Amino acid sequence: MADIFAPDFRPAPYWWDAAEPAERETALPAEADVAIVGGGYAGLSAALTLRRLGHNAVVLDAERIGWGASSRNGGMVSGGLKVAGGDLDRKFGAEQARAIVGAAAASFPFIEDLIARENIDCDYVRCGRFLPAWTPGHYRALEAKAPKLAEATGMPTAMLPRARQREELGSDYYYGGMTAEATGSLHPGKYARGLADAAARAGATLVGGVRVQTIARHGSGAVIATDKGNVRAGAVLVATNGYSRAPGGAAAMPWLARRLVPVASYIIATEKLDKALIRELFPNHRMIADTKRVLNYFRPSPDGERVLWGGRASFRSGGAAPAEAAPALYKAMTDVFPQIRGVKITHAWTGYVAFTLDGLPHIGEQDGIHFAAGCQGSGVAMASWLGHQSALKIARAANAPFALDVKNFPALPLYDGRPWFLPLVGEYYRLRDRIDRAAA
Numbered sequence: 001m002a003d004i005f006a007p008d009f010r011p012a013p014y015w016w017d018a019a020e021p022a023e024r025e026t027a028l029p030a031e032a033d034v035a036i037v038g039g040g041y042a043g044l045s046a047a048l049t050l051r052r053l054g055h056n057a058v059v060l061d062a063e064r065i066g067w068g069a070s071s072r073n074g075g076m077v078s079g080g081l082k083v084a085g086g087d088l089d090r091k092f093g094a095e096q097a098r099a100i101v102g103a104a105a106a107s108f109p110f111i112e113d114l115i116a117r118e119n120i121d122c123d124y125v126r127c128g129r130f131l132p133a134w135t136p137g138h139y140r141a142l143e144a145k146a147p148k149l150a151e152a153t154g155m156p157t158a159m160l161p162r163a164r165q166r167e168e169l170g171s172d173y174y175y176g177g178m179t180a181e182a183t184g185s186l187h188p189g190k191y192a193r194g195l196a197d198a199a200a201r202a203g204a205t206l207v208g209g210v211r212v213q214t215i216a217r218h219g220s221g222a223v224i225a226t227d228k229g230n231v232r233a234g235a236v237l238v239a240t241n242g243y244s245r246a247p248g249g250a251a252a253m254p255w256l257a258r259r260l261v262p263v264a265s266y267i268i269a270t271e272k273l274d275k276a277l278i279r280e281l282f283p284n285h286r287m288i289a290d291t292k293r294v295l296n297y298f299r300p301s302p303d304g305e306r307v308l309w310g311g312r313a314s315f316r317s318g319g320a321a322p323a324e325a326a327p328a329l330y331k332a333m334t335d336v337f338p339q340i341r342g343v344k345i346t347h348a349w350t351g352y353v354a355f356t357l358d359g360l361p362h363i364g365e366q367d368g369i370h371f372a373a374g375c376q377g378s379g380v381a382m383a384s385w386l387g388h389q390s391a392l393k394i395a396r397a398a399n400a401p402f403a404l405d406v407k408n409f410p411a412l413p414l415y416d417g418r419p420w421f422l423p424l425v426g427e428y429y430r431l432r433d434r435i436d437r438a439a440a
C-alpha cells in the first residue's frame, strides 16, 4: 500500500488535539466517603452524582483522568440500541427483557440531560445513525428488528433500500440499511474533560497518576492500597472497564476482571478534506456502524472536515500498535469510499472496550465493592448512566430497582481477564463475515 501517513501523522487520538486529558490533582487524600477507581465517564459521572447527593468522592486513575476509552472513542452516542438489538427474550424471559431494554434506553435521555444541565461544551448533536447492511440477509434482519428498536428507544427507525442508499451514505458498497434516530454525536475528548470539570466544580477530588493495587474490606468501609499510599473510604466503586487488568496482569478487582473481555478497537482520522466531499460521503452527518460481525464504524469529524474510521483491526494478543493497524482500516475505508483513495491519515489510535459473556452492561456489588462495567463497545451514554446509577445505589438514593443490576454476572471457567482466545475468535468472526458476503 502506498504511504498513507501524512507528514504530521501522530499515533494519538485526534480528539486529543483539542482536548488532551488534563493533569488534575496529584495529592492523595487519606480518606473519602466514596473512592472511585477509574476516571472515565463511569467514574466521573458517579462522582458528580455523589457530590450532588452530598457525599464526598475521590476519583483515582492510574493515568490522567479521562485517559482510557473515554477520550478515545468514536463519539457515537447510542440510545441503548446495542442492548435492545440483542436476543433478550430468549435469555431472560419477556418481562425481564423489557425491563433491561428500558433501563438501557434510558441512558440516552440521561446523557442528553446531563450535557445540557452541566453545560458541557462537547459538540453534541442528535444526528441519528445509519446502519448499512453487509449482506441482503442482514438487511432483512434489520427490517425485522426495526419496529422493536423504535419501540425500545421511543424514536423512529426506517429502512432504506440499496437503490436509495446514497441518501444516507456516499457509497454503493452496502445492501441498503436502517436509520435510527436514537443516536447522537459528540467530541469524546471534550465530553470527558467537560464531565471531569463538572465533577470537580461540584467538589469531587480527581487524582491522576495513582494506580490502585488492592481493595480490602475494613469495618463497614475499605482500605484502598495504591502505589502512592492508602486511602480509607466508606465505599468503593470500581469503574475500570476495558482497563480492568493492567498489562502486567494486576487488577484492582480481580473478580471483575474475570468477567470482562477487553477488546482493542482502533480509529484513524484523515487529513482535512473538502467540506463538500464530506457532505457527499455523509449527506446527513449521521453516525455509521455497519452490520458486520467485525464491524466498521465511521463518521465525519464534528467540524465536518475529516473522516474518522474505526474498527477492530487486530485481535492480536496484547494489541497492535496504532500505526500497524492503520493500513487495514485505510483499506476498509477506501473500499467503502473509493472517492477518498489517496488521502493521507493524520492520526491513528487504539483503546480498550469491555465485553461481557451475557452481552449486557452491569452494575452491582461483590464482597462489599461496587462496580460498573461492560458496555460492549457502546458506552458513551451507557458508562455515564451506569456511573450515575451506581452512585444512587451507594448513596441509597435509588427509588426504583435498576434492571442492569442483576445478581448473575457470568465468568468463563479458568479465565483470569487475559483473553488468550481472542485471536482465534476474531479470525473466526472475520471468516464468517467473508463467507456471508461471498454468499450474498
Ligand SMILES: Cc1cc2nc3c(=O)[nH]c(=O)nc-3n(C[C@H](O)[C@H](O)[C@H](O)COP(=O)(O)OP(=O)(O)OC[C@H]3O[C@@H](n4cnc5c(N)ncnc54)[C@H](O)[C@@H]3O)c2cc1C
Pocket: 037, 038, 039, 040, 041, 042, 043, 060, 061, 062, 063, 064, 065, 066, 067, 068, 069, 070, 071, 072, 073, 074, 075, 076, 077, 078, 210, 211, 212, 213, 239, 240, 241, 242, 243, 244, 245, 251, 252, 265, 266, 267, 310, 350, 351, 352, 353, 372, 373, 375, 376, 377, 378, 379, 380, 381, 382, 383
Ligand atoms: C476506539 C474506541 C471507540 C469507541 N467508540 C464508541 C462509540 O462511538 N460510542 C460508544 O458509545 N462507545 C464507544 N466506545 C466505548 C466507550 O468509549 C467506553 O464504553 C466508555 O468510554 C467506558 O468508560 P469507562 O468510564 O467505563 O472506562 P474508561 O474510560 O476506559 O476508563 C477506565 C479507567 O480506569 C483506569 N484504571 C484501570 N485500572 C486502574 C487501577 N488499578 N487504578 C486506577 N485506575 C485504573 C484507566 O486508566 C482508565 O482511565 C469506544 C471505545 C474505544 C476504545
